[in-house]
Structures are given as structure tokens and as C-alpha cells.
Amino acid sequence: xxxxxxxxxxxxxxxxxxxxxxxxxxxxxxxxxxxxxxxxxxxxxxxxxxxxxxxxxxxxxxxxxxxxxxxxxxxxxxxxxxxxxx
Numbered sequence: 524x525x526x527x528x529x530x531x532x533x534x535x536x537x538x539x540x541x542x543x544x545x546x547x548x549x550x551x552x553x554x555x556x557x558x559x560x561x562x563x564x565x566x567x568x569x570x571x572x573x574x575x576x577x578x579x580x581x582x583x584x585x586x587x588x589x590x591x592x593x594x595x596x597x598x599x600x601x602x603x604x605x606x607x608x609x
Contacts, residue, residue, distance in 0.1 A: 545578060546574060546578060549581070553573060553577060555573070
């Protein structure tokens with residue numbers, strides 16, 4: 524990460540390491556050759572964006588699944604108009 528761009532910090536201990544492992548797992552699933560030295564700056568934006576996008580999709584799906592199991596999803600009448608429901 525470039526100097527001066529360190530505003531995004533993990534809120535919980537161990538979260539950075541877990542997200543890093545998750546990043547490599549998603550990249551492997553997508554068939555993206557991960558850099559051996561850990562520096563992603565030489566990779567095309569399209570590839571790194573794909574990894575980040577898939578990470579977000581999986582985290583949202585997991586959160587939705589957990590909310591559904593807890594029974595805390597809002598009723599359909601209270602959901603945002605135009606929002607897709609699953």
C-alpha cells in the first residue's frame with residue numbers, strides 16, 4: 524500500500540490476516556496467478572478488481588445467510604424498492 528493511503532484498518536485483531544488468506548483463496552478459485560512476493564501492484568486492475576469484487580459478493584452472501592438463519596431479515600414490505608431479494 525502506498526504511503527498516505529492507510530485509512531482502511533481492520534477493526535478486529537487477526538482480521539487483516541484472515542482477509543489476506545481470503546484474498547488468495549478467491550484469486551486461486553478465479554484462476555488468477557498470485558504474486559509470489561505478495562506485491563499486487565504489478566497486476567492489472569481488471570484482475571485485482573475481480574478478486575475484490577468476488578470477495579465482496581461472498582461476504583455479502585455470508586452475511587445474508589447469517590441474517591436469514593437468525594430470522595432478522597426485514598419483511599419484504601420494508602425492503603428497499605427495486606432491491607433484489609433472494
